[in-house]
Amino acid sequence: MTTDTKTQLMDAAEQQVRQKGADGFSYSDLSTAVGIRKASIHYHFPAKSDLLTAIMARYAKTVMTALDGYTRDLPTAGQRLAAFINVYRDALNEGSTLCLCVAYAVSQEGFSDATKAEIVTFRDAVSDWLINTFADAQTDGSITGVTDPKMEASHALAVVEGAQIATRFSEDMALFDQSCSALKGRITG
Amino acid sequence: MTTDTKTQLMDAAEQQVRQKGADGFSYSDLSTAVGIRKASIHYHFPAKSDLLTAIMARYAKTVMTALDGYTRDLPTAGQRLAAFINVYRDALNEGSTLCLCVAYAVSQEGFSDATKAEIVTFRDAVSDWLINTFADAQTDGSITGVTDPKMEASHALAVVEGAQIATRFSEDMALFDQSCSALKGRITG
DNA sequence: TCTTACCTACCTACTAGTAGATATACAAAA
């Protein structure tokens, strides 16, 4: 099965952004990666900001589909939180790549409104998912000590994103696990 | 009192890195900010990597001096942890700037060995400070539920750095406080 | 007179982006 050029471009761009940031790659890099002339990329994505927006939108869709899948398939809030942590663990690739959102955090100022909007929408969706998960935990008791789901949600997101940054420097996945273990330790079922 | 050019350059560079990342500013931007010709910057910092290394080293020194001051002046581990969280809170400037370390995280791959070494040294120093703080908490009881100081240290660092990222997008300091409140809530004295 | 701290003028390499030609495929009209 051959992947169409547009998808190949998005794949390569996402990879590069997560490795080096939005300012860390060029259309020239991309053309080498995909095997297409630099100018041809502009056919699919007229401006770099279009590409940046497109990969953020796709990333949001992919992650939210996974999270919604956990809501459907995993019976307890604790299991869903564990799965959530694993999404951010897998995104690391042994420290070589970051979650797209973390990678976007630094360059954020130079982004187009469309890109920024896509990021905010994604973060809100993840937040809501976490709030629901912690609210469920209050009912099913699968996570200890939950009194404020909203607070727990922003705390949990900070932990996994912060753990990514730490692991990025150490290139040791054990540090990610150590950073998250206080959160994981509260899962009882 | 007039600040010397080298310091002015480092001040401007640090500001820009924390706003836009290491790839987000140029010697040209810097020359405008400081009022010196672009070529003259090379007199003080022959290569951009020299400047990047210098501001990381200075930042590390400043932060560690502050933290060591807390160890000296603040009687309980709880008070020291609260002060630590505040360092990362103040670094945010309402969401417009990040801690230099977080700002460096994305571009990290393209850095010189000297710059990387400076980052690692700094992170190790902060880690050690946190480990000592949590170890003290086990003795003075000023933070609840501390059983593993090393684990607590990496957890706490992840929380404050992750909280910075979240706040960066929302530009609402309340989100930083909310993300840290689970950690702060464990301080009893 | 040597050092410090700047300058002008320049270089090469790369950036995003544009213009216009071309090859292919597929469908409607002659």
Add this chain to the structure above:
DNA sequence: TTTTGTATATCTACTAGTAGGTAGGTAAGA
């Protein structure tokens, strides 16, 4: 069936602007 038209996806060749960095000169102070 052949011709014509059109959309898709690519190409070559180019632009203006910016990147980091260098060469060599200059003015002031120790």
